Amino acid sequence: MTAAAGFCPRCGSGLAGPPPTVCPACAYQLYVNARPTASLVVLDGQGRFLALRRAMEPMAGLWETPGGFCDGFEHPRDAAVREGREELGVEVRLGDLIGMYVGTYEFQGELLPVLDCFYFATLDVAAIRLDPAESSDMTWFDLAAPPKMAFSTMDAALVDAYRVQESLLSAK
Structure with a gap:
């Protein structure tokens, strides 16, 4: 619906x-109108990205990138930093915008339109402390061959993140 x-x-x-x-x-x-979200693609320098296992519906148990909804009048860059801090327990340094993607999110029996903004990010990986209400596990996946993610916008953003990383490597 x-x-x-x-x-x-x-x-x-x-x-x-x-x-x-x-x-x-x-x-x-x-x-x-689409609700804005902000998400992070955290890379480890070895061609892998950080993925979290969702602890809540919708899509509980599936892999996702850290992120969430923007608060009212909150800029997506600020929301990305806040969400990273809340979900990972560390300070986040944002990099470039990967892109914006239109998708859907099921909430209270409705399928809502969302506008997902994805950013590259760096953080102190050793200091990560997952919020158990948000995520039950974390792992690193190969950016060149990510698994199916919880939301289609994440799948699209990871493809674009890989393309950006490949173009940076070939420019060196």
């Missing part, structure tokens, strides 16, 4: 249809 609304969030009147729509009572224009 995709994100929908039956009533105007401003005045409570019934809506004629799903967003995008206009409230017939107060003329409020209602849209369903």
Whole structure:
């Protein structure tokens, strides 16, 4: 089920249809926009990236990159640093933006659109302390052959991260 609304969030009147729509009572224009997220691709210098095993739904038990939703009015770069600190227990140094990817996230029975921003990052790997509410395990996978990740945007970002790394190596 995709994100929908039956009533105007401003005045409570019934809506004629799903967003995008206009409230017939107060003329409020209602849209369903992608929610921004920020994620990290942490590389180890040996062609591998850090993956975390999700401890919560959706997609519990699958591998993911560290990251999460941006807070209201929070820049994705700031969210990426915050999420890294929360999930890994270490300070994060952001590198370049890998890219932005449109995907979906199931939440409270709805399929929400998301705009996932992925950044290269470095951190003190030896100091990682996983948040058990977020992740049950961590490992390193070959960036050239990653496993299927929890979300399609992660799969796409890892392909692009590999391409960037390969072009940097061939430029040397």
